[in-house]
Amino acid sequence: MACTSSRLAGWTQRQEDEFEEVAHLLVHEKLATPAELTAYKAKLKAIDKRRALASQRL
Numbered sequence: 557m558a559c560t561s562s563r564l565a566g567w568t569q570r571q572e573d574e575f576e577e578v579a580h581l582l583v584h585e586k587l588a589t590p591a592e593l594t595a596y597k598a599k600l601k602a603i604d605k606r607r608a609l610a611s612q613r614l
Contacts, residue, residue, distance in 0.1 A: 576593065577593060579596075580593060580596045
């Protein structure tokens with residue numbers, strides 16, 4: 557069975573979502589509510605953007 561790019565993209569997104577849920581659990585020692593998970597994902601994206609900007613300055 558061939559793996560289409562849309563199926564691969566869906567699988568990758570699920571893996572990313574699971575990573576963020578586990579990261580929240582490790583940091584906060586509790587499972588995230590949907591609202592907490594949304595806020596945590598936004599926080600991670602902001603950190604990623606700051607890192608990208610910092611690396612461009614080098």
